[in-house]
Amino acid sequence: MEVRLGKTDFIEDPAAIERELTGSWISAVRRHGKFVVLDLKSGNGANESRTLLIHLGMTGQIRTCPPEEPIAPHTHVFVSLDDGREMRYTDIRRFGKIRLLEDGGPEDTLGKLGLDPTEVNEKEFVARLATRRARVKALLLDQRVLRGMGNIYTDESLWRARIHPRRLGANISKVELHRLYLAIRSVLAEAIRLRGSSISDYVDAEGNRGEFQLRHRVYQREGKECSRCRSVIRREIVAGRSSYFCPRCQPQPRKRLT
């Protein structure tokens, strides 16, 4: 691989990226929570393990294309691959992050993350929430509790499970937690199958838009009817985030905490 960089203020150590990627191979591409993980193998046969972490933030895109393809605005990383294609990182807002982990270095970024919601079993899931007095919305967004959930899938899951985002973890019944567990798994499975939610400009590595936004029941649907009960969808700030919910399907917790 060969690397060219544009703006680098979202890259932890740009010099290290240039140095370590050049001449290396990508031996695997994985996902860990919201991180795209590229496992690197050096071309000279040395055996040190280096890993490239890419967080797309809100507007980050990783694409591969022929090198002669016109360069989209806000493209800041160009990697020439040995098969002739070019891998490009584009990020309008630069809320994304790129970081190189060297050889067993401090693995704090990934090590602090919670369980993968697509793999966690119900018992572990319940244990993670039922002992907490924070709002369920904050807990689901907390990457140390579960890794990978963002605002969209949190709201959609809470709607499916009929749980108000302001409920406290410890106040949610086992029956409700069971519903939430199933809701999260079904929402994520469906969203992955439909290649994600293209609200503004999200695309996958081939440039395809996702289609899960067509299935959103609450997210960005303030003022529209709930498809289950016809009440009007509301938006409130919960845990510092816009939160969309149905006030009838997802009843307010008794205690008012504003």
Added chain:
DNA sequence: CTTACGGCCTGGGTGC
């Protein structure tokens, strides 16, 4: 320790 909250980063969209 846990929880809540405000501020910061950036730039497209919106509304005046």
Added chain:
DNA sequence: TGCACCCAGGCCGTAA
């Protein structure tokens, strides 16, 4: 035409 403002996700500092 210009411009102030909002908002997004993650993270950090601070306070209770």
